[in-house]
Amino acid sequence: MNRVGMVGGAALLVASCATLRAHADCFGDLAGREVCLPHPARRVVTIPMPSASSFIAVDGSAQRLVGMHPSSKKAIDEGLLGRMFPQARAIDASVAGVGADGFMPNVETLALLDPDVVVQWGDRGDDIVGPLRNAGIRTALLRYGTESLARGNLTLMADIAGKPERAKELIAWRAATIIDIEKTARDIPEARRLRVVYLQRAASGLAAAGANSYNDFYIRLVGGRNAAEGLAGAPAINAEQIAQWDPDVILLNGFEEKLTPARIYDDEILSATRAARERRVYKMPIGGYRWDPPSQESPLTWMWLADLLYPDAFHYDLRAEIAHAYRLLYGQTPSRADMDEVLRMQINGDARFYDRFAASESK
Numbered sequence: 001m002n003r004v005g006m007v008g009g010a011a012l013l014v015a016s017c018a019t020l021r022a023h024a025d026c027f028g029d030l031a032g033r034e035v036c037l038p039h040p041a042r043r044v045v046t047i048p049m050p051s052a053s054s055f056i057a058v059d060g061s062a063q064r065l066v067g068m069h070p071s072s073k074k075a076i077d078e079g080l081l082g083r084m085f086p087q088a089r090a091i092d093a094s095v096a097g098v099g100a101d102g103f104m105p106n107v108e109t110l111a112l113l114d115p116d117v118v119v120q121w122g123d124r125g126d127d128i129v130g131p132l133r134n135a136g137i138r139t140a141l142l143r144y145g146t147e148s149l150a151r152g153n154l155t156l157m158a159d160i161a162g163k164p165e166r167a168k169e170l171i172a173w174r175a176a177t178i179i180d181i182e183k184t185a186r187d188i189p190e191a192r193r194l195r196v197v198y199l200q201r202a203a204s205g206l207a208a209a210g211a212n213s214y215n216d217f218y219i220r221l222v223g224g225r226n227a228a229e230g231l232a233g234a235p236a237i238n239a240e241q242i243a244q245w246d247p248d249v250i251l252l253n254g255f256e257e258k259l260t261p262a263r264i265y266d267d268e269i270l271s272a273t274r275a276a277r278e279r280r281v282y283k284m285p286i287g288g289y290r291w292d293p294p295s296q297e298s299p300l301t302w303m304w305l306a307d308l309l310y311p312d313a314f315h316y317d318l319r320a321e322i323a324h325a326y327r328l329l330y331g332q333t334p335s336r337a338d339m340d341e342v343l344r345m346q347i348n349g350d351a352r353f354y355d356r357f358a359a360s361e362s363k
Contacts, residue, residue, distance in 0.1 A: 027159035030152050031122035031141035040162040045115040047096045053289040057296040057329040059161040062088040066113050067095040079286040084332050103128045107135045150294035177299035185223035194248040195227040200234040203256040207234045214294050222306040239269040250275040254284035279352045287342040311353050
């Protein structure tokens with residue numbers, strides 16, 4: 001192309017962008033990029049796992065979500081969201097798969113879905129973003145791991161949905177819950193602070209969440225100490241390492257579907273830990289999404305853990321809190337059986353202090 005042609009092309013591109021921006025809804029994503037939609041998003045695809053449920057919560061519907069990561073779909077099928085929003089069970093879950101830890105976009109599938117925007121990880125390298133860019137697919141990138149980023153992700157979902165007021169509402173709930181928990185947690189004497197380990201993997205090998213993880217954040221928020229705080233990330237460990245930490249409480253991840261506290265109680269080495277001896281091993285709940293990572297339901301995670309670690313200090317009526325939260329998040333009131341399922345009463349019911357979450361006959 002000659003210079004005149006290049007200048008003409010550039011002018012057309014600028015004019016085109018100006019036209020788009022004149023009619024667009026523009027907002028920032030968590031990678032610091034500007035995302036402009038020519039109209040409110042009608043077709044949305046989410047690849048990061050918590051984003052599908054977050055988008056449904058923010059939008060109040062699954063109608064605009066046309067694709068999601070297979071792990072997101074698994075959580076919807078396994079938890080309550082699929083029953084609250086049956087349409088979500090039929091959403092395409094083949095938009096990402098092999099490569100780059102399972103987040104490589106399937107561009108052919110995305111082309112068929114014709115999304116207005118695809119939400120992708122923004123902190124896992126360009127390998128999983130480049131194919132979207134090269135295919136001309138509009139992307140919004142999010143990041144993950146801190147409470148600040150969790151709030152940013154909710155804001156991003158709300159911007160995509162064209163409902164920014166929803167993010168403000170959900171963030172206000174998070175902020176108020178943190179203030180309430182901190183008010184009590186700060187009075188817990190250092191000598192009484194329990195040592196907790198969150199096992200990110202336990203069915204297939206062992207891995208514990210170290211310092212600065214989101215699990216570390218909420219363990220410390222409620223007045224606990226992360227027994228694995230000497231680790232960075234969530235590296236593989238062995239049973240002897242956990243026995244050496246001798247945690248007061250062990251939290252089992254909600255991702256490994258068949259994992260139960262029996263994994264700890266029946267283990268020759270792990271059964272000797274204080275957590276096992278005192279039956280304080282708990283599998284993380286699952287509601288609209290798994291309660292382990294940051295999501296729209298995180299305040300419920302914090303209240304659940306606070307009640308379990310210090311039942312004499314915290315007195316949340318968790319079933320009432322869940323009912324309130326699900327009306328706020330999903331516009332629905334869960335049944336008693338739904339709450340049993342969220343709290344995994346069948347799996348955790350005989351663990352110490354878990355009877356405080358049992359349904360009262362008067363409710």
